[in-house]
Amino acid sequence: MTTTPSAGRPRFAPGTFTPAPGSGRRGRMLLTHARVETSLTLRHGEQILLTLLIPLALLVGLSLLDILPTEGSLARVDWITPRILALAVMSSAFTGQAIALGFDRRYGVLKRLSATALPRWLLVAGRLAAALVVVALQVVVLGAVAALLGWAPSLSGAAYGVVLLVAGTLSFGALGVLLGGSLRPELVLALANLVWFVLLLAGGILLAPATLPGAAGDIVALLPSGALAEGLRAALTEGTVSWRPLAVLAAWGAVAAALATRTTRLT
Amino acid sequence: MGDAVEITGLVKRFGSVTAVDGLDLKMPRGGLLALLGPNGAGKTTTVEICEGFVRPDEGTVRVLGLDPRRDGTALRPRIGVMPQGGGAYPGVRAEEMLGLVAACAADPLDPAWLLDVLGLGGARRTPFKRLSGGQQQRLSLACALVGRPELVFLDEPTAGMDPQARRLVWDLLEALRADGVSVLLTTHLMEEAETLADDIVIVDRGRVIAQGSPSALTAEHADDAQLRFRARPGLDTELLSAALPEGYLVRESAPGAYRVAGIVDPQVVSTVTAWCAQQGVLAEELHVGKRDLEEVFLELTGRELRT
Ligand SMILES: Nc1ncnc2c1ncn2[C@@H]1O[C@H](COP(=O)(O)OP(=O)(O)OP(=O)(O)O)[C@@H](O)[C@H]1O
Numbered sequence: 190m191t192t193t194p195s196a197g198r199p200r201f202a203p204g205t206f207t208p209a210p211g212s213g214r215r216g217r218m219l220l221t222h223a224r225v226e227t228s229l230t231l232r233h234g235e236q237i238l239l240t241l242l243i244p245l246a247l248l249v250g251l252s253l254l255d256i257l258p259t260e261g262s263l264a265r266v267d268w269i270t271p272r273i274l275a276l277a278v279m280s281s282a283f284t285g286q287a288i289a290l291g292f293d294r295r296y297g298v299l300k301r302l303s304a305t306a307l308p309r310w311l312l313v314a315g316r317l318a319a320a321l322v323v324v325a326l327q328v329v330v331l332g333a334v335a336a337l338l339g340w341a342p343s344l345s346g347a348a349y350g351v352v353l354l355v356a357g358t359l360s361f362g363a364l365g366v367l368l369g370g371s372l373r374p375e376l377v378l379a380l381a382n383l384v385w386f387v388l389l390l391a392g393g394i395l396l397a398p399a400t401l402p403g404a405a406g407d408i409v410a411l412l413p414s415g416a417l418a419e420g421l422r423a424a425l426t427e428g429t430v431s432w433r434p435l436a437v438l439a440a441w442g443a444v445a446a447a448l449a450t451r452t453t454r455l456t
Numbered sequence: 457m458g459d460a461v462e463i464t465g466l467v468k469r470f471g472s473v474t475a476v477d478g479l480d481l482k483m484p485r486g487g488l489l490a491l492l493g494p495n496g497a498g499k500t501t502t503v504e505i506c507e508g509f510v511r512p513d514e515g516t517v518r519v520l521g522l523d524p525r526r527d528g529t530a531l532r533p534r535i536g537v538m539p540q541g542g543g544a545y546p547g548v549r550a551e552e553m554l555g556l557v558a559a560c561a562a563d564p565l566d567p568a569w570l571l572d573v574l575g576l577g578g579a580r581r582t583p584f585k586r587l588s589g590g591q592q593q594r595l596s597l598a599c600a601l602v603g604r605p606e607l608v609f610l611d612e613p614t615a616g617m618d619p620q621a622r623r624l625v626w627d628l629l630e631a632l633r634a635d636g637v638s639v640l641l642t643t644h645l646m647e648e649a650e651t652l653a654d655d656i657v658i659v660d661r662g663r664v665i666a667q668g669s670p671s672a673l674t675a676e677h678a679d680d681a682q683l684r685f686r687a688r689p690g691l692d693t694e695l696l697s698a699a700l701p702e703g704y705l706v707r708e709s710a711p712g713a714y715r716v717a718g719i720v721d722p723q724v725v726s727t728v729t730a731w732c733a734q735q736g737v738l739a740e741e742l743h744v745g746k747r748d749l750e751e752v753f754l755e756l757t758g759r760e761l762r763t
């Protein structure tokens with residue numbers, strides 16, 4: 190038996206594989222990783238359902254139908270849009286992220302990537318950067334539909350709204366990595382959806398903390414979902430800049446990130 | 457320059473299973489070492505310890521002079537890894553995946569060229585999950601090579617590949633070695649190890665049971681030669697054994713491939729051909745020689761299937 194090809198000459202010019210090892214530039218690694226993660230999310234049907242179609246359906250439905258208790262004289266669309274933006278952040282940065290990460294670990298993606306020069310922190314940073322891009326797209330689409338429904342946000346609170354959206358994405362993203370990085374993917378799938386559902390109904394997103402009985406409202410305002418939804422509502426309806434929701438989100442994010450660095454497994 | 461890989465007294469347990477049980481191994485730089493062993497022998501575990509993915513329980517491991525766990529950050533840019541299966545997002549396109557791995561390297565090979573070379577030019581935009589098993593393997597190999605590493609770990613690189621792809625990989629391995637890349641591969645193809653490797657290490661139950669160059673290994677265990685021939689499958693090997701003097705072992709190693717082990721003298725050759733003639737079959741590709749690596753491997757690791 191021979192290993193020389195049929196042509197009788199080597200298939201590869203000498204020097205083709207001469208070692209030239211080294212690490213890629215960080216900016217390029219981050220950009221490429223984030224781009225791949227973003228396109229995978231946007232190509233994934235179930236992710237689109239979760240991150241865009243469900244929030245859209247709720248936005249349209251709850252703006253047109255009088256189902257939820259709103260506050261004072263506020264137009265329904267003005268009251269519901271900030272809450273739907275909070276839902277969009279939770280859906281993509283937390284639920285979608287956790288499920289994707291759980292299965293990526295199963296498929297050996299994390300192992301594959303961590304066998305390259307990609308530093309561990311970049312592995313997470315790329316995913317969070319992708320989550321920010323996805324949230325930006327969600328906000329554009331949901332905001333445009335809300336505008337068609339008559340949404341008139343307070344412009345003075347818009348900049349702070351963006352700050353809250355970024356903080357919410359990073360905080361929920363850290364929680365998503367914490368959940369998706371440590372358990373079996375089937376369990377991650379079940380838990381991420383369960384948490385999403387519970388927080389949607391009882392976590393301050395669809396029902397304002399103020400409308401909940403007794404101490405429940407105070408507790409819900411300390412959840413990342415309640416903090417983000419209320420913070421966005423105050424910023425986008427009243428133009429209020431309150432640091433409390435930002436502090437709550439930062440605290441959840443910091444605790445989740447600290448835990449995740451210990452619990453995250455590559456496989 | 458030290459060795460590419462140096463392992464001493466390596467032990468790894470998974471619960472009650474001892475996957476690696478006091479393994480020693482040395483691979484010089486620029487060498488091509490083939491790790492052989494039955495399923496579950498501990499090959500993948502050993503390789504993953506070298507890559508820094510698995511923490512050893514005992515022993516020391518040095519890869520390019522570095523500790524794979526402690527010095528992982530310094531080591532990873534210098535090595536290429538092809539895991540045993542998997543290693544890509546199900547939905548990722550072939551070119552995206554390779555591009556991502558290439559972006560992690562300082563001076564990568566051209567990903568488009570590499571895809572073409574590996575016969576994936578037409579599957580550039582195909583999602584990983586829709587590539588065939590052999591195509592997935594080829595993409596995984598491309599990911600291991602694209603960063604121009606000085607050392608590559610290939611866990612069963614040709615598993616599931618068709619003969620053409622296998623030959624291509626063999627050419628690639630030859631080229632890697634010619635260009636000074638160190639290669640540690642695992643394989644179940646004796647032919648692959650025998651033709652390509654400078655050194656072969658056979659492991660069983662987590663221990664090294666034999667090692668050396670292919671020729672040394674086959675010579676060492678070839679006190680007696682063997683006679684090989686092909687004929688129609690299903691000949692009665694008991695009957696042929698009976699026709700030969702005491703002490704000869706006859707078996708059908710694969711359908712239609714027969715081996716007679718023992719001292720092969722002209723008389724034995726004549727007896728075998730005469731017996732075949734009696735059965736009305738022609739003994740083709742009659743060959744007398746020392747045992748090949750497969751025989752040595754089976755001899756060392758036993759013929760029973762591992763459970
Ligand atoms: N993560 C794990 N948890 C528990 N047991 C494991 C784990 N990984 C490997 N093992 C066990 O360790 C032993 C060695 O496995 P390993 O994968 O190293 O074998 P191998 O030589 O690569 O086999 P193959 O030729 O089938 O790939 C096996 O008994 C296997 O069941």
Ligand SMILES: [Mg+2]
Binds near residue numbers: 611
């Ligand atoms: Mg294996």
